Amino acid sequence: MSIDFTSTEPLTSNQRVLLQQQEAQQKQAAQIARATGDTRTALTAYFKLIPIQDRLYSIDSLQVAESFAEAGLLLMESGRPDAAEEAYMQVLKVRDDARWGGLGMGERRDAVAAREWMGKAKEGLGKYVEAREVRMRGKDDDVVLCSSSECSKDPLKLSELNQCGGCRCRFYCSTSCQKSDWRRHKRFCQEHGARAKAQINIAGI
Ligand SMILES: [Zn+2]
Numbered sequence: 001m002s003i004d005f006t007s008t009e010p011l012t013s014n015q016r017v018l019l020q021q022q023e024a025q026q027k028q029a030a031q032i033a034r035a036t037g038d039t040r041t042a043l044t045a046y047f048k049l050i051p052i053q054d055r056l057y058s059i060d061s062l063q064v065a066e067s068f069a070e071a072g073l074l075l076m077e078s079g080r081p082d083a084a085e086e087a088y089m090q091v092l093k094v095r096d097d098a099r100w101g102g103l104g105m106g107e108r109r110d111a112v113a114a115r116e117w118m119g120k121a122k123e124g125l126g127k128y129v130e131a132r133e134v135r136m137r138g139k140d141d142d143v144v145l146c147s148s149s150e151c152s153k154d155p156l157k158l159s160e161l162n163q164c165g166g167c168r169c170r171f172y173c174s175t176s177c178q179k180s181d182w183r184r185h186k187r188f189c190q191e192h193g194a195r196a197k198a199q200i201n202i203a204g205i
């Protein structure tokens, strides 16, 4: 039995069962590949998983957003911020607040985390003003996330965070988070920080 992924016809119960099996298989394949550090195979599994979940739940579902979020991380690890930006656009469309064009689905923390990931993708593309803007979406609600990927703190008020003085793109909850992120952030900040800061200053944000 084959499934027409372009069809909008409701699924038969047999088709649904088959798709659920395929979903479980691809999820497992992605997990195994990630556990062994095989980014390429993990990405392939997520790109097979997304059309399956689209047919099962719709493209604007939390399940698809979750898969795009995982794929986005792997794309960033693979040095492909352009593709990661596209993946996070779909994540934000589902998770972000209505005033930012999102559907406001899922946990608020996940929406805020998606903004931070999008910020990193935009930095990688040289879109520094957009990187800062997307991170600052939560400033009026006091939900901005620390930019250190090792930080597990809840989203904070903007006034509780310090920005990186080198680039003005990233925000940190503490000097220890800034120090621990420097290993990852150093190259970007040293190569592009001055340009990023100048563009952000001109934009006045
Ligand atoms: Zn910086």
Ligand SMILES: [Zn+2]
Binding pocket: 146, 147, 148, 151, 152, 153, 172, 173, 174, 177
């Ligand atoms: Zn932190």
